[in-house]
Amino acid sequence: MNFFETPPCYNEADSYVYAAIKPVLRTESVNLDASLHRVLAEDITALKSIPPFSRALKDGYAVKAKNTAGIFSDNPKIFEIIDYLYAGGVSKKYVSENECVSITTGAKIPDGADAVVEIEKTGIENGRLCIYESIGYGVNIESEGQEIKKGKILLKHGTLLNPSRIGLLASQGISNVKVFEKPKVAIISNGEELNGIDDILKDGQIYDINSYTVASIIEENGCLPLKFGIVGDNSSQIRYVIEEALKVSDFVFISGGSSKGDKDFLTEILQKLGRIPSFKIKQSNGKSGIFVLSEGKPILGTPGFPSSCLINAYVLLVPALRKMTQIPCIYNMNFTAKLSENIDVSSNVTGRFLPVKIEGDRAFPLASDNKGLVNIAKADGYVILDDGTATIVEGAAVYVNLF
Incomplete structure (x- = not known):
């Protein structure tokens, strides 16, 4: 396996990960009551004219x-x-x-x-x-059929079902629809310091935060999270759990073990599992992520620090999830706002990821001296800062991605 000599920045990594992802094409039939935010796997033909009479x-x-x-x-x-x-x-x-x-x-x-x-x-x-x-x-x-005539295409293959479209299906007496299956995403938390939230913490331990934040993001983006629990710093155990996860999932997300360290085995393990050139992703504070494909299935490893993991999930995982589910990119929640103050890109503690609060048409950066999850939880969205830009001035237009 060949890693890039110069690790890509977020903007590049996003493109690399997205390009490697393939849509999940398995289908299933679901009841109309359970079809919200699912993607149609077939054209729906009008069984009746709308309206059915004048x-x-x-x-x-x-x-x-x-x-x-x-x-x-x-x-x-x-x-x-x-x-x-x-x-x-x-x-x-x-x-x-x-x-x-x-x-x-x-x-x-x-x-x-x-x-x-x-x-x-x-x-x-x-x-x-x-x-x-x-x-x-x-x-x-x-008039009868003024909106649509019987036999015409009502909704096309690939349409995301929202409340109005579900209502349209109900108007035809359709109770079940063929949709694409929800992709299955395995979540593995790596680290001896981790403990379950229902367990008593020992000295030096923290709760496994990442599996909950990442599972929520996975569900929010139309996929099914599969939690594989906490794995300690044992290379054979880590590899075994990854291999088991690959058997039942379409994507494996691992938090912890992607940075350099005596017990960070993830890079070595994934180099053995991966079958095509992949890469490590540079971030701030010496942290890095890693991405490989193993027999066509993507594996994304991120730092275990909760805010770093969350940043990677939003920047790299979310676009991948949406491609797997075939949710059209038009449904990404983003817009342009004006920055409320000057930002020194090189000193931003969360690297190229800038959490912001939104008030009207202005984006207010949150405290630059706080890199933790609490600060990100206060934000309405984030801005990805350009690697080639040293400073962004007050009033500049920035592209805000909403959480």
């Missing part, structure tokens, strides 16, 4: 439009009310000359009628309707 867009009276010709306020016309129709009902009456049917919004237009006079433009005299304005053909009526 219907009233306003409360009023269904008439023949030609019978209202010449009507105006000083020359009203009397119509016989032959039926009363509400949404969900059907009139058996045929609307003939100088007749009308009282109708509510959403009700099916009765036979013979081709327009709906709004109730505000009418009055009742001796039990009969008095119309004060003429009306054109088709006014206040939504």
